[in-house]
Amino acid sequence: MSWRDTVLRVMRVPPTPAPPPGSPPRVFRAAPNFFALRVIGWSIKQAVAVAGLLFAVFAFHRADVFNSWTERIFLAAEVLGALALTAEILFGWMIVRLDFELRWYMLSDRALRIREGILTVTEKTIVLANIQNIAVRQGPLQRVLGIADVEVKTAGGGGKSDMDRKGRVAEPMHVAYFRGVDNAEEIRDLLREGVRAQRDSGLGDLDDDEVGSGAGAAVVELLAAARELRAVVETGKR
Amino acid sequence: MDVRDIHRPAPALMKYYVFLSFLFGPLFFIALIPYYFRYHTMRYDFDDEGISMRWGILFRREITLTYARIQDIHLTSNLIERWLGLARIQIQTASASASAEMTIEGLHEFAEVRDYLYSKMRGVRAGIAQPASAQEPDLASALREVAGELRAIREALEKR
Numbered sequence: 001m002s003w004r005d006t007v008l009r010v011m012r013v014p015p016t017p018a019p020p021p022g023s024p025p026r027v028f029r030a031a032p033n034f035f036a037l038r039v040i041g042w043s044i045k046q047a048v049a050v051a052g053l054l055f056a057v058f059a060f061h062r063a064d065v066f067n068s069w070t071e072r073i074f075l076a077a078e079v080l081g082a083l084a085l086t087a088e089i090l091f092g093w094m095i096v097r098l099d100f101e102l103r104w105y106m107l108s109d110r111a112l113r114i115r116e117g118i119l120t121v122t123e124k125t126i127v128l129a130n131i132q133n134i135a136v137r138q139g140p141l142q143r144v145l146g147i148a149d150v151e152v153k154t155a156g157g158g159g160k161s162d163m164d165r166k167g168r169v170a171e172p173m174h175v176a177y178f179r180g181v182d183n184a185e186e187i188r189d190l191l192r193e194g195v196r197a198q199r200d201s202g203l204g205d206l207d208d209d210e211v212g213s214g215a216g217a218a219v220v221e222l223l224a225a226a227r228e229l230r231a232v233v234e235t236g237k238r
Numbered sequence: 239m240d241v242r243d244i245h246r247p248a249p250a251l252m253k254y255y256v257f258l259s260f261l262f263g264p265l266f267f268i269a270l271i272p273y274y275f276r277y278h279t280m281r282y283d284f285d286d287e288g289i290s291m292r293w294g295i296l297f298r299r300e301i302t303l304t305y306a307r308i309q310d311i312h313l314t315s316n317l318i319e320r321w322l323g324l325a326r327i328q329i330q331t332a333s334a335s336a337s338a339e340m341t342i343e344g345l346h347e348f349a350e351v352r353d354y355l356y357s358k359m360r361g362v363r364a365g366i367a368q369p370a371s372a373q374e375p376d377l378a379s380a381l382r383e384v385a386g387e388l389r390a391i392r393e394a395l396e397k398r
Contacts, residue, residue, distance in 0.1 A: 226387035
C-alpha cells in the first residue's frame, strides 16, 4: 500500500465530492504547473528553515562559552530541531502533493462546487444564479507558467482585512477560486454562459414559476370559452 | 432521515469543544465553560420557511435565516472534526459580513442537511430560463387559436 492511501485514511480525507445540483458537472483540475508553482514556494520556505537551523548550529559551535551541561542541552535541542525539520519537510511534501491531487472544480448548468484542502477540507458550492461577477487573475509567475485563477464572487461584503474569531485572516466567504487552471478563458466563458442562462439574478426573490404557467392556463381557458361561444352561435343559427 | 427532525447537535460536538478548550493550555477549564453551555443550549429548527438556531445562557443568541435568502453554503471540516465525523455548514446571505451568517456545527448528517438546504434554495429548483413551450401550453399558438375561434364566430354571425 502506498503512503498516499495511509495518509488519506488517517486524515479522513473524504473521497470525490458529490456533484452539485443541476446537470452532470464538468470537472476541471488544477494544471500541473500549479503544482510546480506550489513546489517552488514550498521549497523556498524549506530552504530558509534549513538555512536557519544550519546557522544556529554553526553559531553555537563557534561560541565556546558554555559549560558541558548547557552544551549537552543545546546539542539535544539541535538534534530535536533537525528531526522536527525533517519530519516537517516530509509531511509538508505530502500535503503539497495531495493538495494538488485532491482538488475538484465542478461546474454544472446550475451550480459550481469547489473542493480543496487537506488539513482543512473546504467544499464550496455556489448557485450560478447568485454569481455577481467573474474575474480572471494572473500573477507574473503564473503568467510564465501559463496558469491563472478564476475568481467567482457572490453578493455580500467581507474583504481580506476581515478577521475571523481566532484573529487569523480568513478567506472571505463570498468568493470562490478555480485556482491554477490552464484554461481560465474557457472556464470564464462557460461560467458567463451559465449565468446568462439563469432566469433571475436578483437577491432573495422567491421562485415564482406559477405566474408564467398561470397566464398559459388563462389563455387555454379563454380558448375553451371562445369555442363554446362559437358552438352556441352555430347551433343558434340552425 | 428527515432534516426537520434535527434539533440538537451530536454529542461528538462536545468532544470537539473539549479538544478546542485544550488549545488554551492550563486554562482549559475556563475556556470549557462557555463551550459547555453553548453545546447544552444549542437548538436547531428547520421549518417551511427557514432555519433558526439559538444558544447561550447569559447572553442568548438566536439567528433566523430564510431559505430563499441563502446565497452560498460551504462545508468545512478540519482534521479533528473529521475524526469525530463532523463538519461545519457555513451559510451565507448577501449581508456585508465576511464570516458566515450561520454556522451549523455538530451534525453527522452534514451532507444531507446541505443537500436539503440546496433543494430549498432559490435558483436551484427553477434556475434555468426555459423556452415558454417547455413549461406551459404555448402562449402564442393558443392566442392564435383564440383569434381563429373569434373570427369563426364573426363569420358564423355574419352568415345568419
